Amino acid sequence: MLSRLCTFASLMYQLFSSVMPNFVGRDSRFTQLSSIVFLTAFLVAASFAGEPNLPEVNAPWMKGERLTFSLGWGFITAGTATLEVKPIAGGKTELLTHATGNKTINRIYPVNDTVYTRVRNKGLMTEVFRKRLHEGSFHNTSVIRFDRKGEKAWLSDTVFTDMKTRKTKRSADTAVTIQGEEHSIMSAFYLVRTLPLKVGETSRFSAVSGKKRYELKVIVHGREKIESIFGEVPCIKVEPVLDGDGIFVSKGRIFIWLTDDERRIPVLMECEIALGSIKAKLLEAK
Template sequence: MKIPTGIARGVVALIAWTCAMIVPAYAETNTMWFPVGEKLTYRLYWGIVPVGTAWIGSSWIREEGKPDRISITMRGKTGRIVSALYPVEDFVESIVDAKTFLPIRYTQRLREGKKKRDDVVEFDHAAGKAHWSSESDGKSKDIDIEAETRDVLSFVYYMRSRGIDVGKTEKFQVIVDEDLYELSVTGLGHEKVYMSAFGDVRCLKLEPKAKFGEVFVRQGRLNMWFSADDRKICAKADAEVPLASVKAILRKVEGPGNDLWIKKSK
């Protein structure tokens, strides 16, 4: 069994996605539209076979004399048995300005099979530029960006402050690796999603697409389901790829708050 390269970057990174029509109140923790300190744990499946785990979380970066920043991280790792065949161990971090929520620095360290990739993107929104560099081979590249251009991880958290109506498609601009892509997101409708830890949850189904499909699924189709409540949490992601499907299903929610997500995770 071989898991396609990019699963952790694509499906795993995007399970953080949340499209919020109602901004939740976490005033006791922060003034953001999501609870900084939240940690989400997902189980990853290749067809019906569990193959790994993903963790997505956020934390404050506060230093005297500097603006507050937020670190958003994603880690994805295959389990022991799968790792013997095709090990995946990825780490992605986006550091954003807490006031503007624009990315400052994006780092990814990917270990997928025999392939390794280490990239850094530095954003200069005032100049309309982003600088990509590879720590693996020393290559670098300057990229022209728009005012709202983001890396994929900060983008999915940015989406928690807005919503997409059913039947409507919106377009955005994201940087993935060293390239700039136009991303479209379509609201498909509401469905119930069953999770063993949380039962049936009413969710909004979304379909993200990018030019030629390179951003999220290199071949195939990606659908995502987000809870239709105040937290607007991603319950499930399902990527149809050649020969099988790859799924990410929410297993645990930790961090600030005391809603049913937190209570049922204990």
């Protein structure tokens, strides 16, 4: 289950898929969650080719933010995940996600996953996306570099049999054709936090994940009050959905509750499974 939880909420790409792999499997909802929170942000991608000319994002969290989540299923807490925003020079920002199992989980199945993304502040366009997964004996490094002018996303993926010796099990390089405004999972999650999110509306956009370009949509279901570290707060409930044969198809529904204010803080993320649901609950916000 942690597996599924980890993968949503930059928002989280690996947050869920990594910490509970023994319960759910690598391609589960946790992965979806991560991907979701991230993919969710693809909403505004327009369809013109070449280098996009987009306005600069000035959301409150662009000045710096660190969110910490508990990852669990029912009464079981499997691990924690952090989402961090770091402004850097040159009109750019770093987005970082880290997921790890708790002491009990790590004794059985060590988990240490990180996702790094560098974006331009204009439109939160991704320049590079880097994912490093260490889950038990599974070690994987993936990199996506976006060439907007050349209309390509260059992907490199390597699975190692031994990290100490860097012995490779398999490696692949792929080029995906893009149209200029596709996002990575991480930038997508943060971009969705800048949108109006009107109840009843559905936004559509494009994203690059794995070796493919996907068409995504985000459904705004309504407003609910959610108990959180801030007390009971008004939230907007959204559901990311991937059309076609992608990672979110037939994997169970994923929901995200964002505070109904300019911060759009994700206080709760939930992925439905056969036996209940997997949840990422906000523990701390800085």
